[in-house]
Amino acid sequence: MKRRLRSVANAAAVLAALLLLWQLLIWVFHVPRFMLPSPVAVARAVVLRFGSLAQSFAITAAAAAGGLLASIAAGLLIALLFAQSPWLRRMLLPYTILLQTVPIVAVAPLIIMWSGAGLFAVTLITFIICLAPIIANTTQGLISVDENMVNLFLMQSATPSQILWKLRLPHALPSFFTGVRIASGVSVIGAITGELFAGSSAVGQGGLGYSITYALAQLQTDYLFALVFAATILGFLFYFIVVFLEYHFLHEWHDSVRVTEP
Template sequence: MSAPRATLTRIAMRLLPLATGVGMILAWYAIHFGMSSEQRFLLPAPHEVARAFVDEGPALWGAALNTGGGALLGFGAAVAFSFALALVLSISPLVRASFYPYLMILQMTPIIVMAPILILWVGPGLRSVTIITFLICFFPMVVNTTQGLISTDRNLVDFFRMCKAAKWQEIFLLRVPAALPYFFTGLRIAGTLAPIGAIVGDFYAGNSAGGQGGLGFLAIIYSSRFQMGALFATAAVSCALGFVFVAGVIALSWLALHKWHDSFSHTEN
């Protein structure tokens, strides 16, 4: 019947992405060799990037760990503090009205402008990288979690009140679990921002840290030396770090939501 066709489709689903990748590498080579020999260094060939990976391996790995560590610390702190603040903000519209404008200021000030200020305040290195990551992750987490906490189904709140639930029961047994989908929306945004924040922070604050800097610092060094292959390798590692964060967040939200939330509905009934 249509079984062979279904199998073919499945094979195509596996092969086509690979084919696209191969095509892109070929196109990359074509552009590389199409450039004049003086300009060719601007776009290193894939094998040159691969060689840079090997040559600069230890430096890249160490930098990725530094950046990843800073990102994780700032991200974790943002999650904890934003959750606490969201609980406070969910108390009443009055509380929200008195805090939101200032949160907006925090969000609207570009991190690139804030970074030098912070470095002067707390000094370069991991500390400022963590704080910059924290600042970039904090806002989407607070906004989404607060929205979740105040969007509890009216009927469920009535049901809890009719059961004479205590205020803490209403918050922790009803509002918090009901807010989880919103919380994870914020977490996904923060998860993509955290490595970016850490790299931006490191770009400013990584140098003169005494020890080894992170990926942002490495990018500065490689670009000053015109090491294009290594610069591309740094970009690839940064991208991989982003993937690790997003994958981690998706795994967490799957654990928390897949059994009951419609965003993971595979068992339609």
């Protein structure tokens, strides 16, 4: 406990030092406010426009969470199919890698053209960007079960569903969480990227990504910074929730509950 307190104190000290340095830079070099607002100006923007900031935050959070949850459901299902059929896996698994390498920034405008701008398009973009890590990791977890463990079940005349529920799924849990952890990080990036193109459907009020383009166009750099911080906090929040769940489900029996980014 004491050690945790100290590490929090250390982090806070670094943050204070960075803020001070930032403020000093502005004072020393007389940086104009529209180029780089001071920490105080950013803080003021947060307070004055807290309502719209919170609303943007909520919109982006909803899109990111929706896309992430949908990709977890779909990814799990696809991984189960891949685990059941080596044939299907050989045919289709390479394409999930393609899914991962697709430049989402280039594809996003297309998706918006097809599905119309708005929350749905943003969620869809998030879904696409989250899907690959979940499929790849979960499939790996499902198929990497030790042969003798399967033999153990077979010798007891276990049914396929018993092997799935009592062996493959629990065995895959750590890799599944690795996939979700990676996806949780990119989900917020996906949602904001989507909003950069598609967030303008609700006039005047969109998610963080939309508000960032808007603030930039208006040269409201202090609010832009506030939005960037909000986006960072949102990403951290998602990551933290996943790491917490991972810890909750795995820490008793699994050695490699990692808290660092892969």
